[in-house]
Amino acid sequence: MPNPQDYNLSEGALETILSGGDYPSAVMQVLGKKLIHSGAGDKERVRILLSDGKHTFSYAMLTTQVNGRLGPNGIEDNGIIRIEKYITSMVNNSTGQARVLLILEADLVVAGSEVKGKIGTPEPWTDKGTANSSSSRINGAPKKVETPSKVVDSPVISKPISKVSMDTSMNFDGSLIHPISSLTPYQNRWVIRARVTGKTPVKTWSNSRGEGKLFSFDLLDESGEIRCTAFRDLVDKFHDFLQVDKIYYISKGQLKMANKQFSTLKHEYEITINNDTQIQECKDVKDSDIPQVQYNFVPFDKIPELEVGTIIDAIGVVKSVGELITFQAKSTQRELKKKDVTLIDQSSTTIDLTLWGADAENFDAPNNPVVVVKGAKINEFGGGKSLSTLVSSNMSLNPEIKECYRLKGWYEREGGAVEAKNLSARSGNVASKWMTFKEVKDQKLGQSEKGDYYRTVGTILIIKAENFLYQACPSAECNKKVLDMGNGMYKCEKCNREYPNFKHRFLASINVGDNTANQWMTLFHPEIEKILGMTAEEVGQQIENKEEINNIIERATFRELIFTCRAKIETYNDEARLKTVCIRIEPIDYEEYNQYLVDQIQQLTG
DNA sequence: CCCCCCCC
Numbered sequence: 001m002p003n004p005q006d007y008n009l010s011e012g013a014l015e016t017i018l019s020g021g022d023y024p025s026a027v028m029q030v031l032g033k034k035l036i037h038s039g040a041g042d043k044e045r046v047r048i049l050l051s052d053g054k055h056t057f058s059y060a061m062l063t064t065q066v067n068g069r070l071g072p073n074g075i076e077d078n079g080i081i082r083i084e085k086y087i088t089s090m091v092n093n094s095t096g097q098a099r100v101l102l103i104l105e106a107d108l109v110v111a112g113s114e115v116k117g118k119i120g121t122p123e124p125w126t127d128k129g130t131a132n133s134s135s136s137r138i139n140g141a142p143k144k145v146e147t148p149s150k151v152v153d154s155p156v157i158s159k160p161i162s163k164v165s166m167d168t169s170m171n172f173d174g175s176l177i178h179p180i181s182s183l184t185p186y187q188n189r190w191v192i193r194a195r196v197t198g199k200t201p202v203k204t205w206s207n208s209r210g211e212g213k214l215f216s217f218d219l220l221d222e223s224g225e226i227r228c229t230a231f232r233d234l235v236d237k238f239h240d241f242l243q244v245d246k247i248y249y250i251s252k253g254q255l256k257m258a259n260k261q262f263s264t265l266k267h268e269y270e271i272t273i274n275n276d277t278q279i280q281e282c283k284d285v286k287d288s289d290i291p292q293v294q295y296n297f298v299p300f301d302k303i304p305e306l307e308v309g310t311i312i313d314a315i316g317v318v319k320s321v322g323e324l325i326t327f328q329a330k331s332t333q334r335e336l337k338k339k340d341v342t343l344i345d346q347s348s349t350t351i352d353l354t355l356w357g358a359d360a361e362n363f364d365a366p367n368n369p370v371v372v373v374k375g376a377k378i379n380e381f382g383g384g385k386s387l388s389t390l391v392s393s394n395m396s397l398n399p400e401i402k403e404c405y406r407l408k409g410w411y412e413r414e415g416g417a418v419e420a421k422n423l424s425a426r427s428g429n430v431a432s433k434w435m436t437f438k439e440v441k442d443q444k445l446g447q448s449e450k451g452d453y454y455r456t457v458g459t460i461l462i463i464k465a466e467n468f469l470y471q472a473c474p475s476a477e478c479n480k481k482v483l484d485m486g487n488g489m490y491k492c493e494k495c496n497r498e499y500p501n502f503k504h505r506f507l508a509s510i511n512v513g514d515n516t517a518n519q520w521m522t523l524f525h526p527e528i529e530k531i532l533g534m535t536a537e538e539v540g541q542q543i544e545n546k547e548e549i550n551n552i553i554e555r556a557t558f559r560e561l562i563f564t565c566r567a568k569i570e571t572y573n574d575e576a577r578l579k580t581v582c583i584r585i586e587p588i589d590y591e592e593y594n595q596y597l598v599d600q601i602q603q604l605t606g
Numbered sequence: 607c608c609c610c611c612c613c614c
Contacts, residue, residue, distance in 0.1 A: 205608060214608055231607055262609050272607085329612050336612055356612070381614065390611050426614090 004120045007080055009053035014125050017088060018057065018099055026083045027109060028052050029119050030075050046074060055125035060101040063181050064268055076112030087179060099127050102182055104223050179223030183269060185255040193282055194219035195247050197293035198374065198394035202235055215239050218265060220291060225265050227258065230273035238279060247290050252276040264311045264375060295374060297403060301347035303423060308380045314373045314387055315403055316343025317411040318365040319350060328475060333495055339363055343371055344420050346410050352424040354388040359395065368411060369397045370404045382426035434596045438516035440567050446578055451568035457588055458512040459560045465553050468508035469540055474501050504540035512563055521565060521580040530585055531556045562586045
């Protein structure tokens, strides 16, 4: 049996806490646990048997988040924890009212496996009848928020204590402000007091299940954060009313499982606003009593270490702003607008941030402001990284936070002139490796998913002119081959519509020889225009004139150029074949190429 | 009740 002297349990702490007192940083032992499955969700809450060495108490609960921090699989039996934040509540059960201790924040002091059993001989604690008051309401809260005349199914905070700043400024008498982290679908009477840390624009949708509009907003208090969504007429009621950064009382609403795929907020549930929801601005607390939105900024130079698709918070000085670009999304055919903003941070690294829609149109950034984005997505294209805002992202210019002042100061002192590494630069060295066709084959390049890139100096031997021009969809961004309907219309199956016209595009196979072997490769439109020195439209005008087409092909053949290629092994009918795509054709830079040859000679001669 | 988050 463990020696009680070895473990400083806070004897008597349970008595203090359960009588409504404050006991900061109580050290207690967890003697047992029981998972309480909350029905719909895949997460569970944990009910624990707690001991302070003098008493035990079995109506103690850990929130999922707290439990997760107490060990890889949550708290173990016999583990010793330090309780930093908690609330006590009265709830109804089969035998009347029972007191519940909800632990909001705790640290692991000693792992359960290191403690050999129960410490001391604690006795079960018994409540000597300290019922909480229940006929009060919150000062300043919406009038329609009524305290239940008797406690029904909701835990009611009898005294939020220990480091819960909610209580220091609370001038309500013994009733019901709930920490956000305690909200579950199984209690429908609650009031939270929280800051709106962000809200989305109104979005309308239309699909097979109907149509409507919605917006969502994020709430933050001392205990945690949660996303709320309002639909249809409730959008009109609350969208303009709610202002980012302000503090509100919110009561009632439907709790449902949060889909983690679409939110990075650390809460198991989300709130759907309904007709019972009351929201009123809170003017009776100091602004500093409710935490500000918290950022977890990732220095730009650490972004390459993160997985593509990760959502991060970013801060950077605007170094330059790109043009507004309008194009059609291939997948939805919707017209999209984007603008790339290049940001720099104190790691002397730049990265492009892509803004969309109205954000892109409205973005104007004179005098190198600091941009802060909560919830930007990491993207990758052509070997370069970029950030992109999502509808759920929150962007602000020059927010009044210390990181912003620090970065601005750095930029003015030195950052504006520093030579920065650009994360958004595409490819470059992935394709810079010189190799011959023979080396590519011998070394079996092209095994990887993305293929392997290399450059070689080669000569165009054959340009396959049959079908090297096709009739493509005329819409700006779609280059799909169209179907001639024979009635003057051309059908694009990708756009799913017919057009009265088409545009010419190139797609061809060419055979290239370098000084080791020759290789068939696919060449796309822009590179073919380059080698022919003519546009597809110009060639298209003369497509019936075989002789002229032959002349065009002949003029382009036997030219020596640099071919940047992607090699990828693909399997057809169980047979692996090397597929080569030429992604770029350039004239030979003899200075660079000679250097490569000199290096080769030096390697051969040692 | 959305849940798409886009492009080169």
